[in-house]
Amino acid sequence: MAEIQGGNPKVDLGLKIFIGIDLGVMLMIFLHSQFGLSIPWVTPRHKLNNPLAALLVALFLRGLVNPGYRETWLARIRTVVLNSPQRLYLLGGLLAAEGFLEFMWFRAPEDFRWNLNAEQGYGTHFSTLQLFLVGLVVLICSREEGPDAPLKQKAPWYLLCSMYFYIGFDDCVGIHENFIIWSQKFAPNAKAFHFVHEWLWFYGPFALAVAAYLVYFFLKRFMGNWKLIGTLLFALSLWVGVLVLEGVAKNIVDPVSLDASRFWIGVEEGFEMVGATLFLFGFSQHLIASKNKINR
Structure with a gap:
């Protein structure tokens, strides 16, 4: 068990209790949803999304207040993504899960x-967990800059880490769905505005700005390692493809037929999941390269 080193024992204990209760709630919802087990307070409207989001937030907060817990788990993740065959098992398992979900x-x-x-x-739950893992790996990458590296040098990694955490959290609790509700309420007759999924008007420009920054960051930080740059840019292109498919879905693809809509939804979600796996693969390659450089 990880010891608390300079942390807050009372807060850590509270988070441990909360995590235990939350896991129990998730188990009951899963048993009711998947197997139809009758549980008094669980109804079909109860979903795993909110408890899962709460779990990840609690785990993150526990990492902040308990350095021993944080270092133990970051070290374990680092070991998995650095070493074979664990790394291959992880990546293969993710791809297999994505294929099964499709x-x-x-x-x-x-x-x-x-x-x-x-x-x-389950697809959303998987993506949320996957992006949380990618964010943690990016956090580990930030440490490769060195303990004495200035904040300016680590800040891009922190920004990247936050981006993955936020996208996963948004997927889980549906923050972007609120933009659809708000826009339909305040501009119900704006046909041009409602031509695409409304959240794209809010997230689209931001997403493209982030994509442009990522291209700049990848080229600057990994200059010379073209295989790594190619992997990360390909992953990014898959995510940009998700935005494109979302943009044409509402009034171009969906009206064609139900089968066409299902097919392109499968492609879109596949792009998102495989893209996240490629990001994970790329950042693990960076960690391996950093380790090999130190060992020379």
């Missing part, structure tokens, strides 16, 4: 648990 989407699209478009099913 298979179940086409096999049972009406089942909300496997609906990749509903953001209340």
Whole structure:
């Protein structure tokens, strides 16, 4: 068990209790949803999204207040992404899970648990956990700059880490969905505005700005390592492809047919999941290169 070193024992204990309760709640919701187990207070409207988001926030906060816990788990993650065959098992497992989720989407699209478009099913939960892991790996990458590196040198890594955390959190609790509700309420008759999914008007410009910054950061930070740059840029292009597919979905793809809509939703979600896996692969390559450089 990780010892608290310079942390806050009372807050840490409170977070441990909360995490335990939250995991219990998630287990009951899962058993009710997946197997139909009758649990008095659990109803079909209860989903795993909010408890999962709360769990990840609590784990992150526990890492802040308990340095021993934080260092233990970051070291474990670093070991997995640095060493074979653990790294290959992780990446292979992620790809296998993505393939299974895609298979179940086409096999049972009406089942909300496997609906990749509903953001209340296992696909969303998987993506949230995956992006949380990518964010932690990026946090580990920031440490490769050295303990005495100035904040200016580490800040891009912190920004990148925050981006992955936020995207995963947004996926889980549906922050962007609120933009659709607000826009339909305040501008119900603006046909041009509602031509695409409304959240794109708010997130689209920001996402493109982030993409441009990432291209700049990747080229500047990894100059000379063209395989790594290529991997990260390909992952980024898949995520840009998600925005493009979202943009054409509402009034171009969806009206064609239900099958066409399902197919392109599968492609879009596949782009998002595989892109995240490629980001993870790319950053693990950076960690391996840094380790090899130190060992020379």
